[in-house]
Amino acid sequence: MSHKSTIKRITAPDIAARKGTEPIVVLTSYHAQTAALVDPHVDILMVGDSLGMVIHGMETTVPVPLDLMITHAQAVVRGSERALVVVDMPFGSYEESPTVAFRSAARIMKETGCGAVKLEGGVQMAETIAYLTARGIPVMGHIGMTPQAVNQLGGFAARGRRRVEWTRFEQDARAVAEAGAFSMVIEAVAEALAARITQDVPIPTIGIGASPECDGQVLVLEDMLGLAPRVPKFVKEYAELRTAVEGAVKAYARDVRARAFPAKEHTYSTLEEVPEALKKFNITAE
Numbered sequence: 001m002s003h004k005s006t007i008k009r010i011t012a013p014d015i016a017a018r019k020g021t022e023p024i025v026v027l028t029s030y031h032a033q034t035a036a037l038v039d040p041h042v043d044i045l046m047v048g049d050s051l052g053m054v055i056h057g058m059e060t061t062v063p064v065p066l067d068l069m070i071t072h073a074q075a076v077v078r079g080s081e082r083a084l085v086v087v088d089m090p091f092g093s094y095e096e097s098p099t100v101a102f103r104s105a106a107r108i109m110k111e112t113g114c115g116a117v118k119l120e121g122g123v124q125m126a127e128t129i130a131y132l133t134a135r136g137i138p139v140m141g142h143i144g145m146t147p148q149a150v151n152q153l154g155g156f157a158a159r160g161r162r163r164v165e166w167t168r169f170e171q172d173a174r175a176v177a178e179a180g181a182f183s184m185v186i187e188a189v190a191e192a193l194a195a196r197i198t199q200d201v202p203i204p205t206i207g208i209g210a211s212p213e214c215d216g217q218v219l220v221l222e223d224m225l226g227l228a229p230r231v232p233k234f235v236k237e238y239a240e241l242r243t244a245v246e247g248a249v250k251a252y253a254r255d256v257r258a259r260a261f262p263a264k265e266h267t268y269s270t271l272e273e274v275p276e277a278l279k280k281f282n283i284t285a286e
């Protein structure tokens with residue numbers, strides 16, 4: 001007998017239909033527990049390749065392997081039931097050709113049960129986006145500052161702060177939309193550029209450091225919870241969990257050292273009387 005939830009998951013077409021209506025709420029999620037907490041409050045759970053930096057201590061997202069994305073995405077799908085789960089295609093898993101991209105995306109979809117994939121790049125990725133979307137894979141684009149290109153860009157600085165750069169990003173946005181993406185992330189670009197792109201394309205734009213002009217917003221969960229040691233300018237910390245975690249860990253260490261934890265209420269008793277003599281091992285030397 002099936003124990004399927006009666007809650008219907010949000011789909012990629014549902015998100016596409018939200019263009020110009022109420023703002024789309026997106027947060028990253030990398031594990032089942034946080035997915036369960038976040039799921040009722042967001043439209044999209046994004047399994048971003050930022051997990052390489054946030055969870056695994058990598059310097060950039062470039063080394064993130066496809067298998068790692070799949071493992072985390074499986075946890076997020078298991079932990080959630082309502083939000084659309086979108087999984088990042090990591091660097092090296094899609095750029096070579098549309099067929100390579102299809103194989104990687106198909107693995108992600110089949111092995112995780114997610115609802116869509118995301119990939120970085122504009123004009124140069126349009127053919128790949130069209131190939132995937134024509135074969136049943138909903139794709140979210142990602143333009144502006146594209147972290148997987150950090151080695152070529154020379155850093156994570158905001159883009160489009162000078163008007164001479166705009167045409168390129170506008171062409172990227174148009175190409176992604178025309179290729180059939182259901183939405184696109186715009187990362188770290190000037191507000192005026194984000195506004196122009198959002199007005200220009202028929203699909204929802206999801207901003208991260210791209211101003212309130214976008215159709216939706218995404219943040220890295222650990223950043224907005226105040227767990228990260230440093231955050232970019234565009235992050236608002238809605239909690240200060242660093243201090244809370246440190247305080248809890250210090251108190252635990254103090255309690256263990258003082259034998260104050262575990263207390264009676266954390267300890268199992270036997271279900272019958274145990275004679276005093278049996279309570280301790282009396283190891284006697286021969």
Ligand code: KIV
Pocket residue numbers: 028046047048049050051088185208218219220
């Ligand atoms: O990797 C990531 O977390 C992302 C989103 C925040 C857009 O790409």
